[in-house]
Amino acid sequence: QVQLVQSGAEVKKPGSSVKVSCKASGGTFSSYAISWVRQAPGQGLEWMGGIIPIFGTANYAQKFQGRVTITTDESTSTAYMELSSLRSEDTAVYYCARFHGMATMEGAFDIWGQGTMVTVSS
C-alpha cells in the first residue's frame, strides 16, 4: 500500500523560501500525479499545483504562478514543493496527495501525506 510521508514543520521569515518534500513508499510512484494542496488555519483546501513524475511537467494554480515550483526525483520516489517570497498569509498546512487517474480509476485524491506545517513569521 502506497504511503506519502512528508518532511517536518518549518518556520520561515517573510521573503524567504520553503521546500517541502513528499516521499512515496510501498508502490509505484512515477505514473500517478502528485498534487500539493494547502490549508490555512481554520480554512478550507486550496489546490496549488501538481506533477506527473513520468512526464515531469508541472501545472500550477494561477494564484501561485511564479512563486511555486513542483519537482520530483524518481530515483528516491520523492516530490518537492518550493514556495518563494513567503508572506504571513502563506502560513498553512501543506499536503501532498496522489491523484489516482481518470477513466477507469477513481479520478480523485486517494492517498494523502500527513501534512507539513509552515509558519511564516518575523
Added chain:
Amino acid sequence: DIVMTQTPLSSPVTLGQPASISCRSSQSLVHSDGNTYLSWLQQRPGQPPRLLIYKISNRFSGVPDRFSGSGAGTDFTLKISRVEAEDVGVYYCMQATQFPHVTFGQGTKVEIK
C-alpha cells in the same frame, strides 16, 4: 476555474440521525470521457483529508455503507444515513473534471448536537 458551492456550511446532527450535504458546481462536471469527476472528502480534526466517495456515488475502499453520494451535472449530495461520533469533521466536495486544475467546496462542518 469551476466554483464549487456547498450548503450548509455547518450541520449539527443528533447521533443516529441522517445528515445531508449539497454541492453545486458553476458548470457541468461531465467530462469528455463521459465520467463525472465529483468526489467527497472527510477531514477529521487534526487529520489529513480522506477520500470517501469518487465519481459521484462510488464508495472508496473501507468507507462504511452509511455514506452515499448522488447527483448529476451540477448538483450533488452526500448523505450519511445514521451519523456516528466518528463522523464529526469537515466534508469537502471536489471536482477533477478540469484536472489538473481541481477545485474544492468551502467545506461543511458536521458536529453532534
